[in-house]
Every structure is written in structure tokens, then in C-alpha cells.
Amino acid sequence: xxxxxxxxxxxxxxxxxxxxxxxxxxxxxxxxxxxxxxxxxxxxxxxxxxxxxxxxxxxxxxxxxxxxxxxxxxxxxxxxxxxxxxxxxxxxxxxxxxxxxxxxxxxxxxxxxxxxxxxxxxxxxxxxxxxxxxxxxxxxxxxxxxxxxxxxxxxxxxxxxxxxxxxxxxxxxxxxxxxxxxxxxxxxxxxxxxxxxxxxxxxxxxxxxxxxxxxxxxxxxxxxxxxxxxxxxxxxxxxxxxxxxxxxxxxxxxxxxxxxxxxxxxxxxxxxxxxxxxxxxxxxxxxxxxxxxxxxxxxxxxxxxxxxxxxxxxxxxx
Amino acid sequence: xxxxxxxxxxxxxxxxxxxxxxxxxxxxxxxxxxxxxxxxxxxxxxxxxxxxxxxxxxxxxxxxxxxxxxxxxxxxxxxxxxxxxxxxxxxxxxxxxxxxxxxxxxxxxxxxxxxxxxxxxxxxxxxxxxxxxxxxxxxxxxxxxxxxxxxxxxxxxxxxxxxxxxxxxxxxxxxxxxxxxxxxxxxxxxxxxxxxxxxxxxxxxxxxxxxxxxxxxxxxxxxxxxxxxxxxxxxxxxxxxxxxxx
Numbered sequence: 082x083x084x085x086x087x088x089x090x091x092x093x094x095x096x097x098x099x100x101x102x103x104x105x106x107x108x109x110x111x112x113x114x115x116x117x118x119x120x121x122x123x124x125x126x127x128x129x130x131x132x133x134x135x136x137x138x139x140x141x142x143x144x145x146x147x148x149x150x151x152x153x154x155x156x157x158x159x160x161x162x163x164x165x166x167x168x169x170x171x172x173x174x175x176x177x178x179x180x181x182x183x184x185x186x187x188x189x190x191x192x193x194x195x196x197x198x199x200x201x202x203x204x205x206x207x208x209x210x211x212x213x214x215x216x217x218x219x220x221x222x223x224x225x226x227x228x229x230x231x232x233x234x235x236x237x238x239x240x241x242x243x244x245x246x247x248x249x250x251x252x253x254x255x256x257x258x259x260x261x262x263x264x265x266x267x268x269x270x271x272x273x274x275x276x277x278x279x280x281x282x283x284x285x286x287x288x289x290x291x292x293x294x295x296x297x298x299x300x301x302x303x304x305x306x307x308x309x310x311x312x313x314x315x316x317x318x319x320x321x322x323x324x325x326x327x328x329x330x331x332x333x334x335x336x337x338x339x340x341x342x343x344x345x346x347x348x349x350x351x352x353x354x355x356x357x358x359x360x361x362x363x364x365x366x367x368x369x370x371x372x373x374x375x376x377x378x379x380x381x382x383x384x385x386x387x388x389x390x391x392x393x394x395x396x397x398x399x
Numbered sequence: 400x401x402x403x404x405x406x407x408x409x410x411x412x413x414x415x416x417x418x419x420x421x422x423x424x425x426x427x428x429x430x431x432x433x434x435x436x437x438x439x440x441x442x443x444x445x446x447x448x449x450x451x452x453x454x455x456x457x458x459x460x461x462x463x464x465x466x467x468x469x470x471x472x473x474x475x476x477x478x479x480x481x482x483x484x485x486x487x488x489x490x491x492x493x494x495x496x497x498x499x500x501x502x503x504x505x506x507x508x509x510x511x512x513x514x515x516x517x518x519x520x521x522x523x524x525x526x527x528x529x530x531x532x533x534x535x536x537x538x539x540x541x542x543x544x545x546x547x548x549x550x551x552x553x554x555x556x557x558x559x560x561x562x563x564x565x566x567x568x569x570x571x572x573x574x575x576x577x578x579x580x581x582x583x584x585x586x587x588x589x590x591x592x593x594x595x596x597x598x599x600x601x602x603x604x605x606x607x608x609x610x611x612x613x614x615x616x617x618x619x620x621x622x623x624x625x626x627x628x629x630x631x632x633x634x635x636x637x638x639x640x641x642x643x644x645x
């Protein structure tokens with residue numbers, strides 16, 4: 082009896098060690114070391130990507146430029162198309178044929194994801210279904226306690242890590258493409274995104290957003306549904322609001338005159354969240370609008386078809 | 400081989416004998432791995448809480464650093480882009496600290512024949528003279544071991560489901576589900592509870608060394624409680640035990 086139990090214990094111990102190989106930091110380090118020693122490709126994402134904090138491991142993908150204003154469905158289609166560009170032509174064809182699609186265009190992908198979302202119950206499950214297959218999405222959905230991609234991905238075995246990362250990328254880019262604009266389109270870009278000489282702090286620094294010149298008191302609107310993560314005041318960024326839109330996308334609105342929301346508030350797309358101003362380190366009334374993706378700050382104009390007017394000089398507002 | 404002996408039974412017996420002799424080696428290793436998997440599972444779902452903590456800390460830091468010109472550039476140190484990175488970094492450090500407190504000590508597990516009796520005696524002693532250490536360690540170990548068992552079960556289920564689906568069709572679903580349920584029950588029944596016993600043994604030994612009265616017995620384990628209790632609650636949230644019964 083004791084020996085039979087020992088055998089069962091050996092099997093269970095082996096299962097524990099196997100799980101630790103995939104589900105602990107030392108396991109991840111060992112896998113990376115083994116992959117390096119054997120010269121094989123390691124699908125293990127970076128160690129810190131294991132912890133759910135808004136987004137799953139993200140594969141850097143070049144966002145395709147939108148040609149026109151996008152509906153949420155078309156935006157997700159374009160996000161999926163951008164993520165598919167990461168795959169080899171053969172892998173891309175496999176994904177498309179798995180979904181029964183002849184074309185990998187943004188419109189076709191957007192329509193397919195919309196239909197699949199009705200079937201699977203959420204857009205996250207639909208995107209997972211596109212990249213990992215319908216069976217994987219069904220398996221994950223039946224066992225997950227929530228509709229988020231993180232929770233769905235936790236149910237899948239490690240072989241899907243790469244594809245889940247692509248699904249996360251598609252959702253992130255799709256969310257970014259669907260963002261509206263915080264101010265009227267007539268607001269002028271007074272300082273674009275990119276490295277510049279900082280007019281007040283000195284030195285060359287990344288300007289992590291864009292500055293839109295507007296008069297004090299102009300309503301600033303949420304660019305999508307989201308959760309207020311931060312509504313605070315400091316002497317550099319002034320009165321700022323940080324909105325989390327899910328899928329690793331957040332937006333920041335700085336230098337406001339007054340804030341109309343508090344941390345923890347849920348906001349709707351188009352809701353007035355602040356009145357613009359000149360607070361913090363600023364040389365004139367403007368809104369600093371910033372788009373953050375898991376890889377870092379991104380130029381919001383890259384995700385927008387309509388171009389707001391720009392100052393000919395490029396501007397120097399902080 | 401003696402006449403009439405079944406070679407299959409002989410091999411089984413020999414393997415079982417070897418397994419029995421190696422219990423001192425693989426049981427501590429299994430306990431350590433199971434608790435570590437559970438700790439990781441719990442740390443994984445702490446992301447939301449940690450993001451809120453990082454946001455609040457970042458707002459307070461920015462408010463302070465922006466007051467003086469020479470510290471103003473530090474405001475950009477933790478921008479919105481780095482907040483997720485920091486939250487994940489905190490989760491990793493939290494996990495490693497919890498591993499040091501819960502998982503690594505499991506390597507010192509020393510199996511005895513009367514484990515149930517030992518548990519009863521220690522529980523009675525803890526009930527008569529409770530300390531924070533008595534409560535926190537075993538409770539946290541039990542919670543993360545349960546979460547770890549569910550994580551192992553899910554990994555097994557997913558791997559079998561997708562590995563056998565080509566050969567067995569829809570029967571793979573039932574087989575994978577049955578194996579996962581058996582694994583979870585086996586882990587809880589054969590492995591996880593030993594972790595709780597070992598945590599209780601350690602907590603009892605440390606509690607015996609605490610000098611002074613009731614106040615000291617309460618405060619001695621508070622730092623560990625602050626670290627481990629949120630993780631234990633997260634572990635219980637991350638243990639979808641009922642999903643294996645559906």
C-alpha cells in the first residue's frame with residue numbers, strides 16, 4: 082500500500098516540477114538558459130510579462146497607418162492585420178485559413194472578429210479565436226472566470242504563448258486605433274511627439290505626447306471608455322488625468338485648469354474629464370495628450386487618419 | 400525470476416520500491432515546487448492591486464519631486480509608461496519574498512509516519528497558545544498550495560486536451576478533464592496538506608522561541624502577515640477549484 086502511494090507521489094511530484102518549469106520565475110530563467118545552451122528559440126516572454134498588470138506579453142508590431150476614421154470593429158480589424166504582419170506568410174495563411182478567411186484585409190478581419198465576438202461572448206475571446214483557433218478560445222472561455230485576455234490566456238497551455246502575445250498585440254493596437262480625440266479637430270499641434278530640446282528643463286528629451294494649443298477652460302474629453310487611474314496635481318505635469326482603456330492602452334491629459342473626475346471613476350467615451358489650462362511647467366495654455374502602449378509612449382497621430390493642424394515651426398511647448 | 404511470477408508486477412514492485420526509498424528526496428522537492436507555483440499564481444492576480452499602489456505612490460512622488468528645480472526631472476522617472484513595469488517588478492519581488500518564506504522552507508520537509516497525529520497535536524497547541532505565526536504560515540501555505548494544485552491541474556488538462564484531440568477527438572476533452580480532476584484531488588490529498596503540516600511545525604518551533612506575553616506573540620509575525628495574507632487571499636481567488644467539478 083505504502084509503495085503504491087509512493088508511486089502516486091512520484092507522479093504528483095513530477096507534475097509539480099513540470100508546472101514549476103512553466104509557472105515560476107526560476108523555471109522561466111532555467112528555460113531561457115536551456116534554450117540558450119541548446120541554441121533553440123525560447124518562446125518564454127520576458128520574466129516580468131508573467132504578471133498580470135493590465136496587459137499580457139506584447140509583441141512589438143508596427144501599426145499600419147489608418148486610411149480613414151475607423152469604427153471600433155474596423156479598428157480591431159486593423160489591429161489584427163498589424164499583428165498578423167509579425168507572422169511569416171505561411172503562418173499568416175494558416176491563421177486565415179483556420180478562420181475560413183480568404184483575405185487578411187482589415188475590413189475582412191474586423192467583420193470576422195465582430196461575428197466571432199457574438200458567438201464567443203467577447204471581443205477578447207474572438208481575437209483569441211482568430212490567433213489560437215476556435216477550439217482554444219472555447220476551451221479558455223469555458224474555464225475562465227472573466228472575459229479579459231489575461232484570464233483567458235491563463236487557461237491555455239504554454240504552447241499558445243506566442244499566439245496569445247499576438248492576440249494581445251491585436252487588441253492593444255485595435256484599442257488604440259479606436260480612440261477618439263480629446264479636443265475639437267481644430268486644435269493645433271504646438272509640439273509634436275519625439276525627441277526635442279526641452280524648453281524649460283533643458284537637454285534633449287523625449288516629448289512623450291503631443292501638445293495641443295487651446296485656451297484655458299476648453300473641455301477635455303475621454304478618448305474612449307476607461308477607468309481613471311490617476312487624477313493628481315504636481316508642479317511639472319500640472320493637474321493630470323490618467324485613463325486606463327484596457328488591453329494595455331492608457332492616455333494621459335496634463336496641464337489642466339481643473340479636473341472633473343477622481344481615481345477609480347469609470348468614464349465614457351466623449352465624457353468631459355477636465356478643463357484645459359496652463360498648470361505645471363508650461364509656457365502657455367495647452368493640453369499635453371499622451372498615448373501609452375505596453376512598449377512605451379506612442380505618437381497618437383500614428384493611430385489617427387485625420388491630421389490636426391500643426392504649427393509650421395513645430396512649436397516648443399513643454 | 401521465480402516461476403509463475405508476472406514480469407509486469409515485478410517491474411511495478413521494483414519501481415514502487417525505488418520510489419519508496421526516494422521519498423525523502425522528491426517529497427520536499429514537490430512541496431517546494433507546488434507552493435512556488437501557487438505563489439506565482441497568486442502574484443499573477445495581484446496586478447490590479449499593485450497598479451493602484453504604484454499609481455498612488457507615483458502621484459505622491461511627483462507631487463514631492465516637482466517642488467524643487469533640481470528634482471523636477473525625476474517626475475519623468477516613473478511615467479505612465481513605466482507604471483506597469485513597476486507594478487510587475489513589485490509583483491516579482493513580492494513573489495520572491497513569499498517564496499523565501501513559504502516555498503524554500505519546504506525543502507526541509509521531514510516525513511513522519513504519523514503526520515495526521517502530528518497535525519492534531521500542533522493544532523491543539525496552537526489553539527491553546529495562539530500566535531500570529533501559528534495562523535499566517537499554515538493558512539498562507541494552504542492557500543497557495545491549493546492555488547498551485549489548480550494551476551497544475553489546468554496545465555495538465557490543457558496539455559492533454561490539445562495533445563490528444565487529434566487522436567481521440569472529443570473524448571480527449573473528457574479524458575483531460577478527468578485527469579486534471581484526479582491530479583488536483585491527488586495533489587491536495589497527498590502533497591498540499593503535508594505543506595500545511597510542515598508550515599505548522601515551523602511556526603510552532605518559532606513560536607516557542609518568542610519570549611514575553613500575548614502582545615509579543617501577536618506582533619512577532621506581523622511583518623510576515625502583511626506580506627503573506629494578501630497573497631493568500633489572492634491565491635484563494637486564483638484557485639478555480641469548482642471549475643474542475645463542472
